[in-house]
Structures are given as C-alpha cells and as structure tokens.
Amino acid sequence: MTKDLEGKGAVITGSSRGIGAATAQLIAARGAGVVVNYRAKAPRANKVVKGIEEAGGRAVAVGADLTEDTGAKTLVDAAVENFGSLDLLILNASGGMEADRGEDYALKLNRDAQVNMVKAALEVMPAGSQIVFVTSHQAHFINQTATMDAYEPVARSKRAGEDALREMVPQFDEKGITLTVVSGDMIEGTITATLLDRAQPGAIEARREAAGKLYTVEEFAAEIASLVNKPGLEQAHTELVGGAEDFLSRQ
Template sequence: MTNVQQGGRVALITGATRGIGAAVARLLASRGMRVVVNYRSSRGEADDVVASIESTGGRAMAVRADVRDASAVLGMVEQIRAAMGEVEVLVHNALIPYAIKSFDEISWDELGGKLEQEMRAAFLLTKAVVPGMTTRGYGRIVYLGTVLSRQPREGMIALGTSKAALSQFARFVAQELGPRGITVNVVAPGPVAETVISGVLDEEQRQRQTAQTALGRLASPDDVARAVAFYAGDDSGFITGTTAPVNGGLAMD
C-alpha cells in the first residue's frame, strides 16, 4: 500500500468500482481530494479506478471492505488513517443487494433483510468516521438515496422503503452532528444510465421514464457525481439534513 499523505481532504467513497461511485471518485480527485476507492470483491475494477485517477495527477488508493461487516469497516477506516489520515468526507454509495418483487410476492426476510442491511451499512460507516470528523471539527457525509423513496415503482418496494429509512436517518444524524461542523445530506437520483439499477428497466420502461423526465433523458453517473461533489465540498457548508433530487424533473415536489 502506497502512503499518499500530504494535501487535500480525505474522501472515502463506498462501492466506487463502477457507475456513480467511480464517477464520484474521479470527480473528487480532480478537485484535489485524496480518494479512497472502497470495493467488496472487484479488486481489478477498483485498481482501474485508482489508476485512472493517478494518471491525471490525482491521489487515490483502493481498500477492500464489506460495508455490512463491523470489523471490516473499522479495519478499513484504520487502514485509511494510517495511509492518509482521518476520513473527512464520506460518500456512501455501495449498493446493498435487494429483491425486485411486488408486495404480494416479497417475503419479510427479503424486505426486512434489505432494510436491516441498508441501515446497518450506513450506521457502521457513520459510526466509524464521526470520531475523526469530530476531532477535526469538520465533516461531509453524503448518502446515496433514490427517487423511489418518494415515487414508488412496481417491484421496487425493498429498495424504495430502505432508502426512505436512510433519508430519515440522515436527518436525525444531521441534527445531532451539526454543532460539530459535520453536514449530512442525501443525493437521490432517478434512473441512472450505466448502473446496476438501470439494468432493471426494459426498453419500454426506459422510454417511459425518459418521456416523463422534463430534461428528456436519463441521468448519467456524472450528473449524480456533480451533485455529490457539491455536498462533499465547502460550497455546501451551511446546508445539512437535505435531499437533492437528481432526476431531471421526473419527480417534482
């Protein structure tokens, strides 16, 4: 493991081997942050993201951890601390597997299991990084949510329900951590091209979603990454407990 200390805030992006996570990692690195590319099993893809960052003069490292495992999360944060220092920016993007079924079809184990694992991962990661952020008097926490928390779609009850719980969790954490200089926000995309979730849509569904979107297209990972980068930087310093709907006008409050 290369020691990459010196300069730039330390940003941990979970599930950063592809899609939104990889786009966030590259963008934050391009803005001067020292980026940690977390992965669970795709070491080769993680190394590719790190290499792409380093090829443009950025600083990055890959760290393996299953974000649902308490000891793995603590070990990851300790490894980051030894190589880079305290995590100052957490972007929790890792996708926890879920069943795509209707309410009639889904079991409690499938719905409750997704809810439990979603919240466990967010809880463990937040618990692990908050002490270091508190010591520094600075922190940015960004959770990836989904438009499905507000706009149900057939078969997506497990994902939508668990992400709705995550959004409410974020508000409580934001309220408690605000006095410490730590902001907590959610970025909630609609359908995003080139991601695992987008693969759930067949062509007819994709066309319907596009037609219902005011901007006339699905989001790209880079669209979402730019919103995440805003919350991860200093321009958003007086914004906390909010959810950014990055959906091109698919859903409007």
C-alpha cells in the same frame, strides 16, 4: 480545476464502478486522497485507483463489506493511515436486488450498514467535515409515490437509511459535521437500472419519458461532486437531481 480538497481524506463506498468510481475521480482531481471501496471485485477498484493516479491524484483500493462488523472500521482506518484524516464520507454503496444475498440484505446494506459506517466515521471526522448520502427519487419519495414492485424493497430500505441518518443530525450538529442528501432519478447504465429493466421491460423508457431525460453516470457524479465543500449548504439539505417534478406534483 480548483484544488479545494487538497490535504483532505475521503471515503466513497461502493466506488469500484459506476457512480462511485466517477465521483472518486472528480473528488481526487480536486486534491483529496480517496479510499476506493469495493466488496468483491478488486481488479475493478485497482483500475479506478490507477486512473486517478495517472491523472496525478491519490487513491487506494480497500476491500470491505459494509454489512460485516469490521467493514466500516477498515475504511475509516484506511483514510486516516493513507491520507492523515477523514473529512469526506460519500455513502454511495447500495443494493438489495441481488438474488443470492438473503431477503433482509436490502435493509442490512441500505440502512444498518450506512448507520454503522457513519458511526465509525464520526469517531475521527473533524469539525467542518461532510457526509453525503446518495439515494434515488424512487426511494426518497417512496412514502408518497409507489415504485416498481421489483424495486420496492430497495426503495423502502434506502428511505429507512435516509431517515436513520436524519435522526443523527443532532450528533452531526454537535460535531460541526454537515449531512447532505443527493437524490437522483434512474441513472442510465447503472446495474440497478439494468436489473429493473430486466424485471420490468420498458421501465427505463417509461422513466425517461416521465422525467424528460435521465442522467448518465458521469452527469450524476458531477452533481454529487458539485455539492462537496459547497459553501452555504444547510444541515441535511436534500438536492433533487433531475426529473423530480412528477414526484413533487404527487405530494
């Protein structure tokens, strides 16, 4: 594997499991030092770090709740202190279906926390850096295509987060930083898919039929990683990963 990210520092939010963890492993394998972020489950994050280190990579587990004021700065500082710089920020943390976090939690995490994280990162990111925002087709196309009731607050808040980051493009241009948006369908085996299927039995199967196939966590992580450091990406490019045809046909 090419070591094109050697000497780079990366922060991947929400990377103690699932898509974030799989992406962290792929980015570390290319030479980047990775800050593996978790909110509450330190053992899971430590396991991801151990796997990266055993494969010859560099990583550190850092606990930070992005909805808290100090969360973003904690992650930025960890990248600079451990790896010398922050050159890659992958905004993977997402949520809003948790019953115990309050009704404004989705917007707080999926929009406000994303913007705060980016603002903190911009203070140290050098020209040539990249910010990757991970979203879903259900969120990306929410203004044109309705989604399941259980997911609607999450979808609308994630779209609000994407819009807020797109509004920051002039700042990114000024600093020579590229924003890339990666939108995927429902992903097999993720906590969101599990919760949706519980709220609306048959939801996963219906989506699988409409899309033709649903990506696994590892397959989607590989798509995200393939856009990191990819030459010729336009500013604010949106990559639609799998199953978007039926969304596009409803535009």
